[in-house]
Amino acid sequence: MGSDDLHRKRKARRAKELARRKSSRAPYDRVLIVCEGSKTEPNYLRELIDYLRLSSANVEVDGDSGSSPINVVKHAKLRYREEQAKGDAFDRVFCVFDKDAHSTYAEAMRALSGLKPRGVFQSIPSVPCFEYWLLLHFAYSTRPYHASGRRSACDCLIGELRNYMPGYAKGGKGIFEQVMAQTDQAVAFSERALQAAEKAGTDNPTTRMHELAEYLKRLKR
Numbered sequence: 001m002g003s004d005d006l007h008r009k010r011k012a013r014r015a016k017e018l019a020r021r022k023s024s025r026a027p028y029d030r031v032l033i034v035c036e037g038s039k040t041e042p043n044y045l046r047e048l049i050d051y052l053r054l055s056s057a058n059v060e061v062d063g064d065s066g067s068s069p070i071n072v073v074k075h076a077k078l079r080y081r082e083e084q085a086k087g088d089a090f091d092r093v094f095c096v097f098d099k100d101a102h103s104t105y106a107e108a109m110r111a112l113s114g115l116k117p118r119g120v121f122q123s124i125p126s127v128p129c130f131e132y133w134l135l136l137h138f139a140y141s142t143r144p145y146h147a148s149g150r151r152s153a154c155d156c157l158i159g160e161l162r163n164y165m166p167g168y169a170k171g172g173k174g175i176f177e178q179v180m181a182q183t184d185q186a187v188a189f190s191e192r193a194l195q196a197a198e199k200a201g202t203d204n205p206t207t208r209m210h211e212l213a214e215y216l217k218r219l220k221r
Contacts, residue, residue, distance in 0.1 A: 025055060025057045025058050026054075026055040026057070026058050028058060028219050028220055029058065029091035029092055030058050030059075030088075030089075030090050030091050030092075031058060031059045031060070031090060031092045031093075031094070031219070032060050032062060032080065032090045032092070032093045032094070033045055033059070033061045033062065033094045033096060034063075034065050034072050034075055034076040034079070034093070034094070034095050034096065035062065035063045035065070035072070035096045035097070036066075036067055036068075036069060036096060036097035036098060037063060037067070037130070037170070037171075038063040039063065039170070040130060040171055040172070040175070041063070041096050041130055042061045042062075042063035043171070043172070043173050043175060043176075044130075044175050044176050045061045045096075045212075046061050047173075047174070047175070047177065048176050048180075048213065049061070049216065051176065051180060052216055052219075052220070053220075054216065054219060054220065058219075059216070062075070062076075062079065067102075068104050068108075069095075069097040069099075069102050069104050069105045069107070069125075070107050070108045070111065071104075072095045072096070072097045072108065073095055073111045074111075076093050076095050076121065077115060077121075079093075080093055080120070080121075091120070092215075093120055093121045093122070094122050094212055094215075095108070095121065095122070095124060096124045096126075096209075096212070097123075097124075097125060097126075098126050098127070098128060098129040098130060098154065099125060099126070099127040099128055099129075099203070099204075100128045100129050100152060100153060100154045101147070101152055101153070105125070108123070109123060109125065122211070123208070124208045124209060124212045125206075125207070125208060126206070126207040126208070127203045127204050127205055127206050127207070128145045128152075128153035128154045128157060128205065129153070129154035130207070130209070131154060131157050131158050131161050131168075132145075132157055132206075132207050133186065133190065133207045133209040133210075134161055134165070134168075134175070134179060134186075135157065135160060135161050135164070136185075136186040136189040136193070136207070137164075137179040137182035137183065137185060137186040138164040138165075138179075139164070139189075140189045140192065140193070141160075141193075141205070142193055142196050142197065143205070144204040144205060145157045145204065145205055153204075158170075165178060165179075183213065186209075186210065186213075187210040187213060187214060190207055190208075190209060190210035193205065193206060193207075194206050194207075194208070194210075
């Protein structure tokens with residue numbers, strides 16, 4: 001068998017596999033969500049996706065990028081290019097990461113703003129960390145968080161969150177179930193806090209998790 005025949009057979013197999021993958025999906029966007037954390041954010045998001053009854057063939061949560069914001073962006077870009085090369089690119093790619101004390105936060109935000117194609121990649125940052133989004137399910141707060149002694153800004157925030165979620169620990173499961181009844185309130189508080197921060201010329205505290213939550217909620221419509 002000649003090399004041309006082998007090439008044609010491989011191409012036919014790839015086309016068949018691509019068709020099979022596409023046929024298994026629901027008729028809405030194919031989405032990739034790349035998270036900084038390997039447990040906390042992926043666990044929450046997978047539970048949210050299950051609650052919304054979104055297809056796992058359409059919406060993928062990837063927690064394998066490492067903890068650096070710039071690594072989240074690089075991993076998201078790599079995953080997008082890989083799927084694009086197969087003829088099966090993601091329609092939207094979300095990068096979920098914290099600011100906290102990360103040295104590559106600003107670099108990650110700049111990198112995302114320049115990624116192409118336009119309208120595909122979106123940053124979902126939280127300042128100082130994801131737990132601010134969880135706190136907004138219980139209370140509206142615009143008090144800034146800063147490191148104190150050996151405690152990071154996020155540690156200080158988690159201490160406040162435990163007033164509402166005793167025993168909260170990063171990496172736990174069932175977090176979404178504990179807060180899902182207050183999701184609409186969290187969205188409203190998050191939007192309000194973001195507007196207040198922008199007006200004050202700061203980002204501490206803010207989160208754009210409401211944008212991702214609302215996007216996922218609308219996805220099947």
